[in-house]
Structure formats: structure tokens, C-alpha cells
Amino acid sequence: MSNSPKAEGRGACGLFADLYELTMLSAYDSFHMGETATFSLFVRELPDCRNFLLACGLDDLLDELESFHFQSDDVAYLRSLGMFPESLFDELHSFRFTGDVFALAEGTPFFPHEPILEVTAPIGQAQIVETLVVNQISLQTILASKAARVVAAAAGRPVVDFGARRAQGLDAALKGARAFAIAGVTGTSLLAAGARYYGIPVTGTMAHSFVQAFDDELEAFAAFAKLYPRTVLLVDTYDTLQGVRNAIELARRIGEDCRLTGVRLDSGDLGALSRTARSILDQAGLQRLKIVASGGLNETRIDALIKAGAPIDIFGVGTDMSVSADAPCLDIAYKLTEFAGSGRMKLSTRKRTMPGRKQVFRRTAGGLAIGDVVARRDERCEGVPLLEPAMASGRRVEARARISDLRDHSSAMIAALPPRLRALEAAERPYPVTVSDRLRADADALAARLGCARSKSE
Amino acid sequence: MSNSPKAEGRGACGLFADLYELTMLSAYDSFHMGETATFSLFVRELPDCRNFLLACGLDDLLDELESFHFQSDDVAYLRSLGMFPESLFDELHSFRFTGDVFALAEGTPFFPHEPILEVTAPIGQAQIVETLVVNQISLQTILASKAARVVAAAAGRPVVDFGARRAQGLDAALKGARAFAIAGVTGTSLLAAGARYYGIPVTGTMAHSFVQAFDDELEAFAAFAKLYPRTVLLVDTYDTLQGVRNAIELARRIGEDCRLTGVRLDSGDLGALSRTARSILDQAGLQRLKIVASGGLNETRIDALIKAGAPIDIFGVGTDMSVSADAPCLDIAYKLTEFAGSGRMKLSTRKRTMPGRKQVFRRTAGGLAIGDVVARRDERCEGVPLLEPAMASGRRVEARARISDLRDHSSAMIAALPPRLRALEAAERPYPVTVSDRLRADADALAARLGCARSKSE
Numbered sequence: 001m002s003n004s005p006k007a008e009g010r011g012a013c014g015l016f017a018d019l020y021e022l023t024m025l026s027a028y029d030s031f032h033m034g035e036t037a038t039f040s041l042f043v044r045e046l047p048d049c050r051n052f053l054l055a056c057g058l059d060d061l062l063d064e065l066e067s068f069h070f071q072s073d074d075v076a077y078l079r080s081l082g083m084f085p086e087s088l089f090d091e092l093h094s095f096r097f098t099g100d101v102f103a104l105a106e107g108t109p110f111f112p113h114e115p116i117l118e119v120t121a122p123i124g125q126a127q128i129v130e131t132l133v134v135n136q137i138s139l140q141t142i143l144a145s146k147a148a149r150v151v152a153a154a155a156g157r158p159v160v161d162f163g164a165r166r167a168q169g170l171d172a173a174l175k176g177a178r179a180f181a182i183a184g185v186t187g188t189s190l191l192a193a194g195a196r197y198y199g200i201p202v203t204g205t206m207a208h209s210f211v212q213a214f215d216d217e218l219e220a221f222a223a224f225a226k227l228y229p230r231t232v233l234l235v236d237t238y239d240t241l242q243g244v245r246n247a248i249e250l251a252r253r254i255g256e257d258c259r260l261t262g263v264r265l266d267s268g269d270l271g272a273l274s275r276t277a278r279s280i281l282d283q284a285g286l287q288r289l290k291i292v293a294s295g296g297l298n299e300t301r302i303d304a305l306i307k308a309g310a311p312i313d314i315f316g317v318g319t320d321m322s323v324s325a326d327a328p329c330l331d332i333a334y335k336l337t338e339f340a341g342s343g344r345m346k347l348s349t350r351k352r353t354m355p356g357r358k359q360v361f362r363r364t365a366g367g368l369a370i371g372d373v374v375a376r377r378d379e380r381c382e383g384v385p386l387l388e389p390a391m392a393s394g395r396r397v398e399a400r401a402r403i404s405d406l407r408d409h410s411s412a413m414i415a416a417l418p419p420r421l422r423a424l425e426a427a428e429r430p431y432p433v434t435v436s437d438r439l440r441a442d443a444d445a446l447a448a449r450l451g452c453a454r455s456k457s458e
Numbered sequence: 459m460s461n462s463p464k465a466e467g468r469g470a471c472g473l474f475a476d477l478y479e480l481t482m483l484s485a486y487d488s489f490h491m492g493e494t495a496t497f498s499l500f501v502r503e504l505p506d507c508r509n510f511l512l513a514c515g516l517d518d519l520l521d522e523l524e525s526f527h528f529q530s531d532d533v534a535y536l537r538s539l540g541m542f543p544e545s546l547f548d549e550l551h552s553f554r555f556t557g558d559v560f561a562l563a564e565g566t567p568f569f570p571h572e573p574i575l576e577v578t579a580p581i582g583q584a585q586i587v588e589t590l591v592v593n594q595i596s597l598q599t600i601l602a603s604k605a606a607r608v609v610a611a612a613a614g615r616p617v618v619d620f621g622a623r624r625a626q627g628l629d630a631a632l633k634g635a636r637a638f639a640i641a642g643v644t645g646t647s648l649l650a651a652g653a654r655y656y657g658i659p660v661t662g663t664m665a666h667s668f669v670q671a672f673d674d675e676l677e678a679f680a681a682f683a684k685l686y687p688r689t690v691l692l693v694d695t696y697d698t699l700q701g702v703r704n705a706i707e708l709a710r711r712i713g714e715d716c717r718l719t720g721v722r723l724d725s726g727d728l729g730a731l732s733r734t735a736r737s738i739l740d741q742a743g744l745q746r747l748k749i750v751a752s753g754g755l756n757e758t759r760i761d762a763l764i765k766a767g768a769p770i771d772i773f774g775v776g777t778d779m780s781v782s783a784d785a786p787c788l789d790i791a792y793k794l795t796e797f798a799g800s801g802r803m804k805l806s807t808r809k810r811t812m813p814g815r816k817q818v819f820r821r822t823a824g825g826l827a828i829g830d831v832v833a834r835r836d837e838r839c840e841g842v843p844l845l846e847p848a849m850a851s852g853r854r855v856e857a858r859a860r861i862s863d864l865r866d867h868s869s870a871m872i873a874a875l876p877p878r879l880r881a882l883e884a885a886e887r888p889y890p891v892t893v894s895d896r897l898r899a900d901a902d903a904l905a906a907r908l909g910c911a912r913s914k915s916e
Contacts, residue, residue: 016631018622018647019662027685033671077653081660083686123671130665131648134623135631142626162476165592166787168600170474171627173593189476190589195535202539204477209585209794212802213491227485228541238805238908267806319787328786329624329777336667344670347696348725450696 014070014095015077017131022078025124026088035340037123038357039130040115041137042335047327051421052431054148054410055104055116056179057140062396064132068097099125101391102357102377106401107144107182107410108386109417111433114360114374115387116141116332123339130334138332139172140179146324147183148414149424150317153299155306158314160203162294163322164190176322182406185317199403205264205292211237218246225250225260232262232292235277240268244277248284262290262313270295271310278311292316298325299424343446354439355446360386369416375436472528472553473535475589480536483582484546493798495581496815497588498573499595500793505785509879510889512606512868513562513574514637515598520854522590526555557583559849560815560835564859565602565640565868566844567875569891572818572832573845574599574790581797588792596790597630598637604782605641606872607882608775611757613764616772618661620752621780622648634780640864643775657861663722663750669695676704683708683718690720690750693735698726702735706742720748720771728753729768736769750774756783757882801904812897813904818844827874833894 028034043053070078070092079089099121104110116137119126151159161180167173177193177200187203188194194202206224211234214220221233233250235243244263251258263281265273270293281289293305294316302315319325335353336344343355354374361373361383373381389397420427435443486492501511528536528550537547557579562568574595577584609617619638625631635651635658645661646652652660664682669692672678679691691708693701702721709716721739723731728751739747751763752774760773777783793811794802801813812832819831819841831839847855878885893901 013650015648015650015653016622016628017649018620019649019652019660020647020664022649023662023682023686024665024668027668027682028671030685031681037667037671039667074649074653078649123667127665127667131623131631135625135628138624139627164474164476165589165792166596166790167593168626168781168786169597169629169633170593171629173474173589175627189478190473191475191477191480191532191536192471192473194477194539195473195532202477204481206478207482207585207588208804208806209495209497209581209802210482210485212794212804213486213495213581213797223489224481224485227488228481231481236806240806319789323626323781323786325786328626328781328783331777332624334623336670339671344667346666346670348666348694348698 013074014068014092014128015074016135017128021128021130022088023083025128026084028124028127029088029091030085034122034124036120037126037336038118038120038338039126039334040118040337040353040358041133042115042333043110043112044331044333045112047330048426049326050145051423051427052109052111052145052417053141053330054144054183054414055108055110055137055141056106056144056182057137057175058103058106058117058390059400060140060175060178061133061136062101062391063400064136065097065101065129065391066394066396068095068129068132070095096394097121097125097129098394099391100389100393102387103390104360104386105388105409107406108413109421110360110386111372111431113354114372114433115358117390118337118357118387120357134332134334138330140175142324142328142330143172143176143321144179144183144410146321146327147180147185148410149299150302150315150321151184152422153302153306153424154315157306157312158186159184160314160316161185161188161190161318161321162316163318164188164193166319167322173322178403180321181403182410184407184411197403205232206234208234208237217243218249221246221250222253225254229259230261232264232290233260234266235263236265236267240265240273241276241280244280247289248281248286251284251286251289260289262292264292264294264316266295270312271305271308274305274310274312290314294318296320303424343442345443345446345450347447347450354435354443356439356442358387358439362386364416367416368418369431370418371432371434373434373436374439376439376442379436379438381436471532472526472550472586473532474593475586479586479588480546481541483586484542486582486585487546487549488543492580492582494578495584495794496576496578496796497584497792498576498795498811498816499591500573500791501568501570502789502791503570505788506884507784508603509881509885510567510569510603510875511599511788512602512641512872513566513568513595513599514564514602514640515595515633516561516564516575516848517858518598518633518636519591519594520559520849521858522594523555523559523587523849524852524854526553526587526590528553554852555579555583555587556852557849558847558851560845561848562818562844563846563867565864566871567879568818568844569830569889571812572830572891573816575848576795576815576845578815592790592792596788598633600782600786600788601630601634601779602637602641602868604779604785605638605643606868607757608760608773608779609642610880611761611764611882612773615764615770616644617642618772618774619643619646619648619776619779620774621776622646622651624777625780631780636861638779639861640868642865642869655861663690664692666692666695675701676707679704679708680711683712687717688719690722690748691718692724693721694723694725698723698731699734699738702738705747706739706744709742709744709747718747720750722750722752722774724753728770729763729766732763732768732770748772752776754778761882801900803901803904803908805905805908812893812901814897814900816845816897820844822874825874826876827889828876829890829892831892831894832897834897834900837894837896839894
């Protein structure tokens with residue numbers, strides 16, 4: 001255990017790349033195109049049901065980039081494709097990523113067309129990490145952005161992550177727990193996440209199977225509480241309110257030493273059941289027992305429960321949060337914006353990009369963000385610059401951040417958004433993001449030149 | 459390379475488990491409850507936009523179960539929680555999964571309340587693999603079920619997987635490529651999937667960045683084709699139809715030796731652009747060049763393009779398929795159904811389960827499935843039994859299946875579904891799944907007994 005746990009680097013091999021990254025790398029080699037390129041990662045538009053996105057995943061990505069390499073098996077596989085020259089395999093055996101990364105701090109809210117990160121490296125290197133960069137940043141960004149809504153809906157009551165089993169795979173479950181924690185979720189059920197990401201408390205109660213394995217629910221509760229005196233009892237295996245009464249009976253039997261901490265409701269009408277459960281617990285003098293609710297929860301349902309006054313103390317959230325069910329993907333892209341010292345851009349329909357290396361400045365008034373400007377990186381605009389150096393020459397600039405520090409940053413940055421963006425409903429007016437005059441002039445000049453270049457080739 | 463590639467076992471450690479699995483394991487130990495349990499994995503209901511689900515992920519899960527273990531670091535982490543007795547850690551150091559798995563073959567369509575797989579093992583073992591089992595089977599099942607729709611929409615034209623970058627994490631990208639291949643997708647862009655799952659062809663063209671790195675699109679095309687003569691040229695970086703004309707100009711320059719295979723459209727109105735592109739290619743005598751389309755495709759858009767007669771030969775599908783965007787999660791559960799020789803069930807609201815070990819029989823008429831019966835495993839009903847032994851005493855029963863065999867199985871099983879279920883639209887009448895008389899009698903008797911047990915404890 002340490003404050004900066006080492007990434008296990010699962011899957012972080014050079015073959016986590018699309019075939020075309022390799023064909024292009026090999027082509028750049030063949031044409032001696034080793035010049036420096038900058039690629040920019042950005043989202044083209046917000047999902048309908050998001051007012052902002054929360055940048056997340058950088059620390060894990062930096063670990064992956066530091067350990068990015070090709071094993072002998074990987075090279076043997078590539079050779080078996082019969083597409084590449086031997087010189088490529090020699091290069092891959094000793095391949096390391098030696099580039100620079102400039103990025104938003106994790107937990108920073110951002111908007112379409114703002115760079116989340118920019119990679120600057122010899123073009124082949126910057127190209128070959130594309131699949132990894134896009135996959136890893138979009139994963140944690142999607143999940144953190146969802147969790148921020150769930151946490152907002154819970155209005156200060158703790159939210160815990162029960163979603164590992166419903167996440168899309170092992171990597172998503174593990175890194176999801178991290179993304180959720182950064183967005184303000186207070187614990188996770190997943191042991192691997194507690195172990196790997198030091199600082200995420202693990203939490204859990206009991207499953208229905210434990211109750212079912214005994215002849216009688218009360219007997220199961222008594223056995224579990226003997227070993228785990230501070231447990232929360234799962235009361236809905238057979239009949240929720242009878243389960244609550246069994247919890248009360250157990251507390252009565254234990255007497256003064258009773259340290260039970262709560263009951264968990266996992267099915268049925270959570271609003272009505274929580275009210276009745278609260279009432280009969282209170283009547284039994286068990287005011288200190290908390291009510292944990294789980295089962296099909298998301299930000300909309302939590303918001304409705306809280307607005308209806310449901311006396312739920314802790315929300316266990318799984319499925320919907322674990323895959324960001326209402327917005328499971330992002331229109332995210334990693335595009336070449338500079339090569340060999342000059343700006344590059346795409347002019348494709350609705351997919352036009354901005355050239356060069358960039359920075360984002362966020363202006364505030366009265367402690368609230370009022371607008372962002374996307375500018376050239378060498379400009380100095382009004383407001384706070386949001387992107388900062390994260391990796392230089394293939395090495396991270398700082399040690400891994402503590403999850404608690406990232407959570408504090410995230411919380412402060414979200415609190416500084418205009419209230420309409422923090423609401424669960426779609427904001428009527430989007431957040432204003434503009435492009436600086438100098439960057440726009442660069443883009444216009446380049447578009448004109450590219451238009452010209454195209455005409456020449458006709 | 460071999461026909462049964464070894465799983466890399468990424469993340470397949472004992473800590474890929476929710477905390478409560480460990481608390482329960484330790485409790486079962488403490489109370490000397492080592493008896494055999496059976497847990498059943500099933501889906502409670504279909505997503506609205508699915509007429510069936512395709513079972514997938516078993517072979518990878520079996521690898522994970524065979525290698526399931528706790529490393530010293532894992533045990534040290536668990537000790538640091540201060541919740542468990544030393545005796546548990548001794549057990550975990552040598553922990554292996556020694557149970558049996560009985561499951562649907564991968565590529566078998568299934569319906570709610572049918573067991574996808576059942577695990578039979580000493581209760582602590584069967585319990586502790588819950589998080590892993592649910593996560594891994596639901597991942598590939600969700601993705602294969604989506605891909606089956608995309609493949610159906612493409613009506614025989616090849617579909618290739620371009621989704622690695624948009625998948626939710628590394629594990630989802632890799633195993634997604636496998637699930638897609640089993641559902642009938644013909645290739646993947648992800649090198650790791652080609653390497654790991656021998657038999658999935660890797661495919662790819664070029665990215666916009668390659669075009670942008672040259673001063674002129676035609677020059678970029680010429681360079682790429684020199685190295686990869688059979689390439690598909692990406693034509694939409696600046697202006698799609700001008701890109702097509704540049705491809706034609708390149709073919710003219712190469713002359714008789716031209717082996718270019720196609721052009722790829724990645725933005726704009728794919729229907730209109732494909733028609734115009736086809737027309738100008740044909741006029742240039744390049745009838746043999748194929749048109750590949752990508753960019754925001756899913757089954758609905760592919761179906762509309764094909765119905766409108768778009769001359770697209772190959773569909774590259776990413777984002778929506780890679781996360782199953784319209785149904786990214788399943789209401790899937792792993793429930794105790796037997797312990798110490800007697801049936802167990804949950805009576806929770808809308809979450810009632812069926813007791814005991816089970817089998818599913820599929821009846822057919824005229825080559826089409828007409829209904830399934832969920833029965834006791836020791837029954838013999840009309841129809842073909844769908845679950846079969848997959849693991850015995852912790853070892854897989856058969857070597858990993860070849861992807862191509864699983865694809866053939868999947869294709870035949872889907873073809874045998876009633877046409878209304880194979881359609882993209884929601885079937886008006888669901889597929890009939892009934893419960894055998896004997897299984898229902900078991901359930902009713904047990905529910906009555908449990909109701910009785912509950913009353914006793916009041």
C-alpha cells in the first residue's frame with residue numbers, strides 16, 4: 001500500500017491499437033516523416049442529457065503511456081500479418097512513448113470543442129497511442145460525468161458504488177470506481193478498486209444468498225451480526241417489513257451492546273418502504289439505524305425520492321451509473337492539429353477541427369464561471385488557463401494525485417459552474433465557449449490554404 | 459499462435475469481487491457451512507429494444523475461473539481492512555475455484571428467466587465468483603446481442619468493428635471484438651483482438667491524420683498506396699467527392715497495376731455520397747473499387763441506407779455497437795437456487811427466483827423455434843436441451859472453441875428464431891417461455907414453506 005499505487009498496466013500493450021495506427025506508423029517511417037506532431041482530444045458535442053462533462057482518467061493514462069511497449073509475442077503477431085517490413089519490428093522491440101502531454105486536471109468540467117488533452121511527439125508515436133488515449137479518457141470521463149449527476153441528486157447524502165458486476169468489463173469496473181470517487185461517490189463495493197486506488201473506502205452489506213442459505217432470516221441476521229457487529233442487514237429477501245421487524249428483534253436480543261448500523265432495502269417501492277421502515281425502527285427506539293436503499297437507482301429516481309421526503313440515508317447505485325446508461329458513449333476525437341511546425345485541420349462535414357497547440361481560459365465573475373475561450377497555447381487571455389503539462393519526454397510531471405485531492409478539485413470546479421448547468425434538467429442556455437481571434441485567424445488562413453491545395457490537385 | 463489462445467487473465471484476481479462476497483465467504487467458514495450450492499445466472503427482462511439476447515463470454519469466463527486466485531498483495535490488502543480472521547487469509551493463499559459450470563453454448567439466443575449458466579460449488583466458492591461471473595457474461599452478451607442486430611441490418615454485406623476506442627475500457631474493447639465476431643461481424647480494427655482471439659481478421663484503412671500530414675491529399679494517397687497497394691483510401695478529410703476524384707487520379711497514374719480496393723466515406727450524407735461516388739468511380743472504369751462507409755452507424759442507419767439502395771459494400775461500425783448504446787446494461791442476476799441439497803428462492807417484489815438446478819428445452823417446428831420450457835435439470839422435456847456441462851471440478855470440459863465455430867452456431871441458432879424476433883422492430887408477441895409443471899410445483903412448495911418459516915419468526 002502506498003499513496004501512489006502502481007498501475008498494473010493491464011492491457012497496456014502496444015497491440016491496444018487499431019491496425020491503421022501501425023500501417024501509418026510504418027508509412028511515416030518509410031517516408032522518413034519523423035517530425036513532431038500535436039494531436040488534440042476533444043468532444044464534438046454534449047450528450048443530450050449532460051450539461052457538462054467531467055475530465056477524468058488522466059493519471060491512469062499516463063501510467064499506460066509510461067509502460068506502453070510491444071512484447072515479443074506482439075511483434076510476432078504483427079509479423080504474421082505479412083504487411084510490414086522487418087525494419088518496423090526492430091523499431092517496435094524498443095518502442096517507448098517519449099512525447100509530451102498537456103491536459104485538463106482530472107475533475108475539471110469541460111465543454112465541446114475544448115481540448116481535454118494534447119499529445120506532442122514524433123508523429124508515429126503520437127499516432128500509435130490514439131486508440132489507447134481515446135478509449136481510456138472517454139471511459140473515465142463518461143463515468144465521472146454520470147456520477148457527478150448522481151451525487152448532485154443525492155444532495156449531500158452519501159452515494160456508494162455497487163456497480164462492478166454491471167460495468168462493461170473488468171477495466172470499466174475498476175476505473176469506474178475511481179471515476180465515481182473523483183466525482184464525489186464515497187465508497188465502492190469492488191475490492192480491487194479499494195486495493196488499487198488507495199483512498200477509496202470499500203463498503204458492502206450482505207447478499208440475499210446469505211439469508212437464503214439459512215432456514216430462517218432472523219437466524220441469518222444473528223449469525224452475520226455475530227461476526228460483523230456493525231453490519232447493515234439486507235431486509236428484502238422475503239418480505240421487506242418483516243425483514244425490518246427481524247432486524248429489530250435481533251437488536252432487542254443483542255441488547256445494550258447492539259452496534260448494528262442499518263437496514264438495506266433493495267426492491268419494491270423504496271419511498272413507501274423507507275417511510276414505514278423508518279417509522280417502525282423509530283418506534284422500537286432504533287433511531288440511529290440508517291436506511292440504505294439500492295436497486296435500480298439513478299439520479300432521476302434519487303431526486304424524486306429526496307423530493308418526496310423519503311428517509312433514505314445512503315444510496316447504493318449500480319447499473320445505470322456503472323455504464324452511464326443514458327449517455328454510454330461520447331462523440332470524442334483525437335485529431336492531428338500540427339505537424340512539422342505548421343497547423344493542420346480537417347474540413348470534413350460537421351467535423352472541422354482547429355489547428356495548432358491550444359489552451360482553454362475560464363473566466364469567472366462572483367466565483368462562478370461565465371465563459372471559456374479556446375486559444376492558441378502561446379496566447380495569454382483573460383481567465384484561468386485550464387490545461388497544464390502532465391507528461392514531458394514520456395515521463396509524468398507529477399506523482400499520481402490522491403483521489404481525495406481530485407475529488408476536492410472536482411467538487412470546487414463543479415460548484416463554480418452556473419447553477420443551470422448543475423441542475424439535472426437540460427440547461428436552456430449552453431455554457432458559452434468562444435474561440436480567440438488569433439486562433440480563428442489561424443484556422444481561416446489554413447482553411448483557405450487547404451482549399452487552395454485541393455484546387456491545385458484537381 | 460495456436461487455435462486455443464491462452465487468456466491473459468487480466469484482472470482475473472480474487473479481488474475482482476465485491477466486499478460482501480468476502481464477508482459472506484468468511485461467515486460461511488465461521489459457521490462451517492461448506493455445503494454445495496448452486497447459483498443461477500439469468501436476465502429478469504429484455505431491454506425494450508431487444509427481441510432476444512445472445513449468450514456470449516463463456517470461454518473467457520472459464521479461463522478466468524481456472525486462474526482465479528489471490529496474490530500475496532491481495533491478501534495483504536484484505537488484512538489491512540481489519541475485518542477478517544487470520545484463518546481466512548490462510549484459505550485465500552491457496553484458494554482455487556473447484557466447482558462445476560453448466561451453461562448455454564456461446565451464440566445461443568435466450569430469453570428472460572432462462573438460466574444462462576449455473577455454478578455448483580461449495581457455497582463460499584460459488585459466492586465469491588459472483589461479481590466476476592456477472593460482469594463477464596453480461597459484457598459479452600450485451601455486445602453480441604447488439605452486434606447481431608447490426609449484422610442483420612447489413613443483410614449480408616460485411617460489417618467490421620471499428621469500435622475499440624469508443625468501448626468502455628480495455629477489457630470491453632478486446633472482448634467486444636470477440637463478441638462481435640461470434641455475432642457475425644467479419645473483422646476488427648483492434649490488433650490485440652486479432653492476436654488474442656486467433657481467427658478474427660484485423661482490418662483497417664488510414665486515418666485523416668495521415669492525409670493531413672501531407673501537403674496534398676493526392677500525394678498522401680500515392681504514398682500510402684505505394685506501401686499498401688491493396689488499400690482503401692479515406693476520402694473525406696477535406697471534400698469527399700474531390701477525395702474520390704483524387705483516388706481515381708491515383709488509379710489512373712498507377713495504371714494497369716492498380717490494386718486499390720476501395721474508398722471510405724466517414725462523414726456527411728452517406729447515402730447521397732455513396733451514390734455519387736459509385737457513379738464517378740464507375741464512369742472512370744473503377745467498378746471493382748468498393749465503397750466502405752463509417753461514421754455514426756448503427757443497425758437503424760444501416761437498414762435505412764440499404765432500403766434506400768445506397769451502394770455501400772462494407773460497413774465500419776464503432777461507437778453505438780461498441781457500448782450497445784441503446785441497451786448498454788442488462789437486468790442480470792446471479793441467485794442462490796440450491797444449498798445443502800434443498801431448493802432456495804427469493805420472494806422479493808418482482809425479483810422472485812426459481813429453485814434448484816435447471817435446464818432449458820427449445821421446441822422447434824419446421825426448423826423454427828416455437829417455445830422454450832425451463833425445467834428441473836433432471837427432467838426430460840420435449841425439445842433440445844440448451845445448457846451443457848462447461849466446467850467440472852474447476853477445469854473446463856472442452857478446449858476453447860474456435861470463433862468461426864461459435865459464429866456458425868450463432869448464425870444457425872438465430873436463423874431458427876421466428877422471423878418476428880429477428881426483425882429490428884420490437885416483436886409484438888414475445889417468444890413463449892414456460893416453466894415445467896414439476897419445477898413450478900417445487901417453487902410453489904418452497905414458497906409456501908418460506909412463508910411458513912417467516913411466520914414462525916414473527
